[in-house]
Structures are given as structure tokens and as C-alpha cells.
Amino acid sequence: MIYKYFNVQIKIGVGNSYDKLQAVDISFEEARYCCNSDINKDNIVFYSELKKSNHSNDTFDLSFFREDFIKAFEEYNVEALYEIFSQIIKIFNEQHTKYLQALDCACNILYLCLNLLPDGEICINEIFCVEIDGYKSIYQKKNVEQITNWITLLRNKLCEYLEDRKKNYTNNTINHVKKYINEHLEEKLSLNEIASIYSISPSYLSALFKKYCNIGFSEYITQMKINKAKELLLKENYKVYEVSDMLGFESAFYFSKVFK
DSSP: OHHHHHOOOOOEEEOOOOSSGGGHHHHHHHHHHHHHOSSOOOSEEEHHHHHHTOOGGGOOOGGGTHHHHHHHHHTTOHHHHHHHHHHHHHHHHHTTTOHHHHHHHHHHHHHHHHHHSTTHHHHHHHHTTTSTTGGGGGGGOOSHHHHHHHHHHHHHHHHHHHHHHHHHHHHHHHHHHHHHHHHOTTSOOOHHHHHHHTTSOHHHHHHHHHHHHSSOHHHHHHHHHHHHHHHIIIIIOOOHHHHHHHTTOSOHHHHHHHHO
8 A cells, every 4th residue: 555655665574572571672683684685575574484494694684693692792702702703794795785784783783792791882982982983983884894894893802802801700700609609508509590690601600610610510519518517517516417407418318428
């Protein structure tokens, strides 16, 4: 009807539906990708259908990188982040005629960085301090090559920034986790539970302990519980089964076995 009366063609992109409001930006990215895609010539394009058509090699669809991108930020994994940026830059270089799609993808990356970094706006503006409009200079880029240069600068400076923060972050994380463990020795502590408290993945927390503490996560908890058990048995004169109970062991028999 719009075409008939106004001679205007409209293309509608439809992202996936999600259960949480926080995921609305993901659906929006998917919808915009559908609108920008030239794979499907239909007026109404559903992301779920487009994804089935094996379009991953053709695109600037950030959803393929999103989870790994966020994880790299959370874990200060500079190598992984550099690799993800490099893959995106490679796609830009291969699709150098698709200006709007490249700009859209770059803006989505910018949005993620601003939200994932502490003081994100300050940090990203410092990266682009030589630009008149700071990080907003992305909107002034006129072709894919300029966008690629902008993304490359973001990658290089961002990786330098994260590398500087990595050591402090690692030390602080380990110290906070150790403190939490020592303050909750009477509980049944698990890797998943504590990783969740500090918003990091269990595998990453486990790797941190092995690398920087020369001891496994579970072994550290056991060691701290046994140290506390010695203190209670020597100074407070508690019975073995009482100490076992107080420190969250499954049974007095299991506690005795571990203690030995």
C-alpha cells in the first residue's frame, strides 16, 4: 500500500524474540542486519530464516562474535580480543564495498566497548583523542577503508589498555576470592557459585588459581578448611564430628579422611 500510494519501497528486518528486556539490543542488531543484507531480496526478512541460509561468510553480523567478545572483555583476555577484532577487520577488507553494513557493525562494536569497559566513554575517548569528535568520529567516515582504520586503532589501543589493567585485575580478583573463601569456610563452597559472585566464568577462575597460586581451586578450599579445623581442635577443644559439621564436610568420616 505504501508503494502504491507513495512509490516508496520498504524493507523490514525482524530479529529473534528474547525473554529478557536486556537482550533487546541483540534483537535490534539482528533486525538491522536483515535490513542491510542483500542476500535476501524479500521486503520482510526474518533473521531466523536468514541464518539458515549459511550467510556467515558474507557478513558483518556481530552476533557470531558477540559471546566471545564479551567473554574476552570480562576475562581481560587480550589475545582473544585481538583475534576477534582481526577477524572482523578481515571481513571489512573482503567486503570493502559494503559501507553501510561496515558502519553499522563498527557502531555495534563501539556500543559494546562503551558498556563493557569501566568508565567506557572516558577510555574510548582517550583512544580517539586525536580526532575532533573523539570516538564519535566513526560517524564521519566515508568508506570502508576509513572505518577499517578506525577499528584497527580501536583494537590496538584497547588491547594495550586491557594489558595494563590485566595484572591489577588478576591480583584483585584472586585476593577477593581468597577473602570470600576464608570468610565462608563453614559453607559448602563451589567453583560455580563463587565464579558467579564475581561475574567470571568457572573455567577462568580455576585457571587463575592454577596459574597464580600454584594450587587448584578445590585444593585451596580444602587447605583453608583443614587449617581452620586444626585451629578449632587445638584451641577450642571441639569434637571431631563438631568441627566436621562446622566446616560443611559431608560426614565426620570424610572429614577425618581429608584431615589425615
